[in-house]
Amino acid sequence: MLQRFLATMERKLLWRLLAENFRSQWPWYALGIIAMVAVAGATAASAWIMNDIVRSLGPGTPKSEVYMVAFSVAMIFAVRGTATYLQSVFMAKAGNAIVATQQRRMYDRMLKQGLSFYSSQGTGDLLLSFTQAAQSARNVIDTIVAAFMRDLLTLVGLIWVMFAQQPVLSSISFIAIPFATIAMQRLTRLIRDVVSRELTSISRIMEVVNETTTGIRVIKAFALEDRMAETMGYTIGRVEKMSNHIARLQAATMPLMDFLSGFAIAGIMALSATSIFGMHIVTSQGQLMSFLTALIMAYEPARRIASMRLNLETGMLGVELMYGLLDHPITLVEKEDARILPKGPGQIVLRDVTFSYGENDKVLKNLDLTFEAGKTTALVGPSGGGKTTIMNMIMRLYDPVSGSVEIDGTDIRDVTFASLREKISFVGQETFLFKGTVMENLLLGRRGATEEEVIAAAKDANAHDFIMAMPQGYQSNVGENGRNLSGGQRQRLSIARAILRDAPILLLDEATSALDAESEHAIQQALIRLGEGRTTVMIAHRLSSVLRADEVVVIMDGMAVDRGAPKELVARENFFKRAYDLQTDKAV
Ligand SMILES: Nc1ncnc2c1ncn2[C@@H]1O[C@H](COP(=O)(O)OP(=O)(O)OP(=O)(O)O)[C@@H](O)[C@H]1O
Numbered sequence: 001m002l003q004r005f006l007a008t009m010e011r012k013l014l015w016r017l018l019a020e021n022f023r024s025q026w027p028w029y030a031l032g033i034i035a036m037v038a039v040a041g042a043t044a045a046s047a048w049i050m051n052d053i054v055r056s057l058g059p060g061t062p063k064s065e066v067y068m069v070a071f072s073v074a075m076i077f078a079v080r081g082t083a084t085y086l087q088s089v090f091m092a093k094a095g096n097a098i099v100a101t102q103q104r105r106m107y108d109r110m111l112k113q114g115l116s117f118y119s120s121q122g123t124g125d126l127l128l129s130f131t132q133a134a135q136s137a138r139n140v141i142d143t144i145v146a147a148f149m150r151d152l153l154t155l156v157g158l159i160w161v162m163f164a165q166q167p168v169l170s171s172i173s174f175i176a177i178p179f180a181t182i183a184m185q186r187l188t189r190l191i192r193d194v195v196s197r198e199l200t201s202i203s204r205i206m207e208v209v210n211e212t213t214t215g216i217r218v219i220k221a222f223a224l225e226d227r228m229a230e231t232m233g234y235t236i237g238r239v240e241k242m243s244n245h246i247a248r249l250q251a252a253t254m255p256l257m258d259f260l261s262g263f264a265i266a267g268i269m270a271l272s273a274t275s276i277f278g279m280h281i282v283t284s285q286g287q288l289m290s291f292l293t294a295l296i297m298a299y300e301p302a303r304r305i306a307s308m309r310l311n312l313e314t315g316m317l318g319v320e321l322m323y324g325l326l327d328h329p330i331t332l333v334e335k336e337d338a339r340i341l342p343k344g345p346g347q348i349v350l351r352d353v354t355f356s357y358g359e360n361d362k363v364l365k366n367l368d369l370t371f372e373a374g375k376t377t378a379l380v381g382p383s384g385g386g387k388t389t390i391m392n393m394i395m396r397l398y399d400p401v402s403g404s405v406e407i408d409g410t411d412i413r414d415v416t417f418a419s420l421r422e423k424i425s426f427v428g429q430e431t432f433l434f435k436g437t438v439m440e441n442l443l444l445g446r447r448g449a450t451e452e453e454v455i456a457a458a459k460d461a462n463a464h465d466f467i468m469a470m471p472q473g474y475q476s477n478v479g480e481n482g483r484n485l486s487g488g489q490r491q492r493l494s495i496a497r498a499i500l501r502d503a504p505i506l507l508l509d510e511a512t513s514a515l516d517a518e519s520e521h522a523i524q525q526a527l528i529r530l531g532e533g534r535t536t537v538m539i540a541h542r543l544s545s546v547l548r549a550d551e552v553v554v555i556m557d558g559m560a561v562d563r564g565a566p567k568e569l570v571a572r573e574n575f576f577k578r579a580y581d582l583q584t585d586k587a588v
């Protein structure tokens with residue numbers, strides 16, 4: 001039956017969804033299905049017993065029989081109630097496990113993605129995958145299990161009661177079925193389209209909320225509140241309109257079925273009064289009651305089965321989104337036989353590296369560059385020249401389009417990510433702190449560091465004093481992305497984190513840009529100490545930090561255009577001199 005229902009693509013996804021999830025949760029589904037069988041049986045029995053109720057209420061029935069029927073009624077409904085409860089609990093157990101599993105899988109996949117994934121993927125879609133899409137996966141399975149087990153079995157049971165009690169009336173009332181089916185099919189198409197558009201708009205709402213939390217300063221500073229409210233208002237309005245549309249279409253299924261069953265019941269009542277060939281169609285009132293009860297009870301499961309396709313199709317939109325994320329190819333992968341990066345002095349070599357972000361122009365062009373082990377190399381040059389990109393290459397956040405990056409003679413594509421990144425400590429242009437305490441954030445530098453080590457690192461980064469001045473010291477909360485701290489404080493924490501990491505290679509991307517002259521001087525000292533015996537690559541616009549490097553490389557337009565000792569370069573009539581002459585007064 002399902003085969004005809006869904007397009008090929010969706011059918012494949014559906015089988016995959018069932019194969020992956022049903023298998024893992026089968027014990028719960030098995031229990032759920034047993035409970036559903038009991039529900040179906042008890043429902044049929046409750047219709048069947050109507051005949052006995054009516055009969056036993058008639059005159060001259062022995063007391064014992066009345067008690068017997070009463071007891072049976074109580075039992076049937078007790079079984080039905082208990083089974084319904086158990087069925088819900090078991091199904092929820094399996095369903096929640098599926099949601100949790102899929103969310104974990106999606107997150108694992110997300111973490112494995114390279115940076116390019118994040119430039120291409122909208123936050124809204126990602127959030128939607130984690131919330132609604134994971135839920136739809138569960139709903140789709142629930143729909144199928146409930147429709148095929150509980151509803152179909154219930155329906156079969158009730159139909160059996162109907163035919164057993166009133167064969168002629170049953171045959172007549174089945175005339176309504178084809179009408180109901182056709183009408184349902186019409187509605188399904190309509191609703192699917194609207195739901196699909198609704199999902200897009202919900203994703204946009206999430207995006208705007210996210211933009212608002214991260215960009216609130218800019219929004220306030222530029223008085224963009226009205227504009228944001230307008231964008232959001234429009235999107236929310238769209239979702240509201242579409243939700244109403246969906247509700248109208250979905251609600252249309254109910255009166256439709258109501259009309260049909262109303263007519264069926266009315267018709268049957270009328271028929272029961274008539275006779276064919278002198279024979280009454282209705283043989284006993286008890287049987288008619290049983291039949292009518294079964295007919296009325298059959299309405300709900302029939303309606304659910306009829307709307308199964310609708311629920312499946314709309315649910316599959318979420319499932320598609322979820323599998324889109326789960327199947328998103330990982331561009332940056334660890335080799336199957338990846339080795340541990342061998343211990344070594346930490347020499348870094350870029351060999352003929354060409355790189356571009358996506359389809360864009362080349363950012364690095366046949367770059368040959370060596371960073372000597374244990375030395376400090378400063379990268380200088382105009383904005384957008386490719387300095388940060390070089391660091392991205394060394395950390396293997398991206399793979400070069402051609403050429404290779406080697407550490408101590410080993411191509412970094414041959415080693416495990418963990419062993420590569422363990423060797424590297426990084427302080428970036430944008431500092432990022434996680435929600436939590438100062439201590440927790442610092443400990444991210446090196447798991448298992450002692451409190452003394454953390455404090456020593458904070459002192460080296462000139463952060464200890466301001467941390468102690470905070471109300472709870474090292475246990476103070478930094479807020480989401482360090483919102484409770486100043487830019488310079490954030491930066492000092494991220495330097496402390498890097499100091500704590502104690503890795504042989506140190507990458508500093510304008511690491512001291514947000515500091516005042518005094519703290520910068522203190523941190524420079526800390527970084528010099530930190531840099532001792534480590535391969536340090538630093539990007540710095542300030543002459544003071546450039547001057548203490550062992551070597552300076554000028555990066556322009558993706559190429560190394562000049563290199564040499566700092567003093568030597570400053571003396572030369574070239575870009576470097578022009579760029580740094582201007583700063584000499586204030587920076588040195
Ligand atoms: N994620 C990205 N996607 C696409 N293009 C990018 C991305 N990151 C950087 N670029 C482009 O690559 C070029 C080099 O950028 P890069 O960040 O390496 O410059 P930079 O030398 O560090 O500049 P700055 O001194 O301003 O930090 C720029 O033209 C930039 O537009």
Ligand SMILES: [Mg+2]
Pocket residue numbers: 387388389429509
């Ligand atoms: Mg940069």
